[in-house]
Amino acid sequence: MFAEAVVPPPSRPAQRAAREAAILGAALRIFAERGYGGARIEDIADAAGIGKGTLYVYFSSKRALLEGVVRAAADPGLAAIESIATQAEGEPAAVVRVIVERAKRALRNEITPVFAKVLVAEGGRAPEVSAVYRKEVMEPLLGVIADVIGRGIERGVFRPIDPNLAARLLLAPAMAAAISLEVFGVGDAGFEPDSLLDTHADLFLAGLQSV
Amino acid sequence: MFAEAVVPPPSRPAQRAAREAAILGAALRIFAERGYGGARIEDIADAAGIGKGTLYVYFSSKRALLEGVVRAAADPGLAAIESIATQAEGEPAAVVRVIVERAKRALRNEITPVFAKVLVAEGGRAPEVSAVYRKEVMEPLLGVIADVIGRGIERGVFRPIDPNLAARLLLAPAMAAAISLEVFGVGDAGFEPDSLLDTHADLFLAGLQSV
Amino acid sequence: MFAEAVVPPPSRPAQRAAREAAILGAALRIFAERGYGGARIEDIADAAGIGKGTLYVYFSSKRALLEGVVRAAADPGLAAIESIATQAEGEPAAVVRVIVERAKRALRNEITPVFAKVLVAEGGRAPEVSAVYRKEVMEPLLGVIADVIGRGIERGVFRPIDPNLAARLLLAPAMAAAISLEVFGVGDAGFEPDSLLDTHADLFLAGLQSV
């Protein structure tokens, strides 16, 4: 008899969460495009489809918004950590390849390089925030990777080197690639991320497994 | 009759060059500290020991100053390229170690990570400039490195892989280290750059030289 | 079957009046503390124990709220006038003392100086409102006082002066005291209101009764 609302209005808490996500997404994009200083709150609000004042209902200041962006980006990082940890019992070389696959996937996700750039550009300006990222994402991630490599060394399948440094060396090409893609543009960077990381996996494992 | 200036004033062109260098140094420092958006022309002028208006005698706008900073940083990069090129005829493995040594030196120089950060943070804002850096520094540098590795492959001492990708993989840990040091702070980054790069050289060559 | 509300809800009109009074009280306090411009509707609503939107059910705008505050303060003033008028037949000197006693009481009431301050600070912004106060409170009040003094002059017990000016001179110390207390704070104003007004009554009557 009566027309159903085609899209039922989301419940209040759902609406709130959806808007917060929309704001964070818009903010990440615009911070990356124009830098923190160059980003205008009004543009972020427009991109999120809300009024300028509404943004302040969700984030008390531009700075708090930056913090929110960084914190939100920590979640996929944590997911990666758990995903690696669950496989940590496997063959170390295979786990290393899994890690590289995850890095390839992350690079394909447009968020990663964008976030990397924001973190680099603004990390110094928001030390608590970058410290949170370091402690909650980078260090646990490096930790589980170091564990995997350490086990490979114990088992005698990897050459004996400092597992902490090895963990960093495993991630370094992904970090460098993310940055290069952002700074020079995907088209101009001059390499294909998947090939780079595949080659890296081969070379890294070859080195690690050589006498 | 008239007192001579005890320190004879530098000749005009010399003074001009000295001031320009002072401004560029101050600008690099302050761009790195506060970002392009957060840097104030007046602070840069103060740090360079000149008046705000005087800065405009040397650089026509804030943007031109950023371009100047990026261009000035190209010089040491070019020097590195030449230095590598002159050794390019040597034993490829030895040249790889020389390259890593240069990277270690660059990381010890406080300018490098600072410049890396500025390039990352502001590169998007000045695309012609970052393109210049890419074309005049990064690509030639990667080119000479690829040549060295390519010769190693030809000689049969390195495993056959894409020399361009290998060149990027050789530099990646230095790039990642520079970024980490800037973002998280030397004290908090959690690794020692020299050890990281030494380990990298070992592992990279081991991989490259393994079957 | 259903629990009765332990405290029966007040009748609708009574609730309305009570809320209006609560809002006006909160508004007077906050206007005095922070000025009209500095007062936030939300803070007034909070102080009145209602939601921000609810305030607009009772007052259509911030400006209407200011008018309401001034109008509400007219009532005690009118009460004072009537109280004086009923005594107006008495001995003029005694009535003058009664008036001063009422002024002392008003100063002891924390509302008076607060209202005085709001009227001074915001009167210009709401000229119709301050005009209402002048016409409905100040002028009738000065009128009955002038009548009392006029009668004293007619009876030959007061020296012949303009009764209108005398009425203003009788109230001036109370006005000045209210303002000083508000501006400098009760602790720092440097005088005790009761003593000031007692001394004033003595001096004023001594002058009025001298040849």
Add this chain to the structure above:
Amino acid sequence: MFAEAVVPPPSRPAQRAAREAAILGAALRIFAERGYGGARIEDIADAAGIGKGTLYVYFSSKRALLEGVVRAAADPGLAAIESIATQAEGEPAAVVRVIVERAKRALRNEITPVFAKVLVAEGGRAPEVSAVYRKEVMEPLLGVIADVIGRGIERGVFRPIDPNLAARLLLAPAMAAAISLEVFGVGDAGFEPDSLLDTHADLFLAGLQSV
């Protein structure tokens, strides 16, 4: 041969002082008209004939501007004090009349009521500032007046009352008049300031000199 500049440009320090005075004058006027909260920096700058940014060269914030206004208004007050002090040796009753004459003059000056209103309206918001005014102007002024009255009491020409309260009572009508003129407007206040203060002087002295 060449046209002389008709108005020679003022020297730098003179220009600076002139602009500061222009800003303070404009600010006093506009603070009085619209209140501190209602006053817009841009309007004050316009009224002072300068750009909005220029105002910030002279005063670091809106609040500092308010402080400047109050401080500037202290000067004529201090002048009044000195003028009274130099006459303090005279016949006390004559000095009292001199004080009332000065008050009449002050009321004729349009600045006084305007400033009084600003002080009342914003004093609470800028306690340091109103405290400065109280300590540097009001208290010294009341002090010299109390001295004069105290000497009259010692000489037996004034009735023995608390000289501090008497000093306040002497000034109260001027304060009340200033406020009334500002709040209700000169036309609507309903009295003529000079007559009010003349009558006050008569009545006050009559009271003070009566047994």
Add this chain to the structure above:
DNA sequence: GATGAATGAGGGTTCATTCAT
């Protein structure tokens, strides 16, 4: 050439008011 006072466009933030729930 060197300087810094002057400028005004621009942007972060606040808050009175509205309106869907």
Add this chain to the structure above:
DNA sequence: AATGAATGAACCCTCATTCAT
């Protein structure tokens, strides 16, 4: 009726740039 999330106009303040000295 009551609420508070949403809104955008308005305002303080900053800072790149200009220009008179």
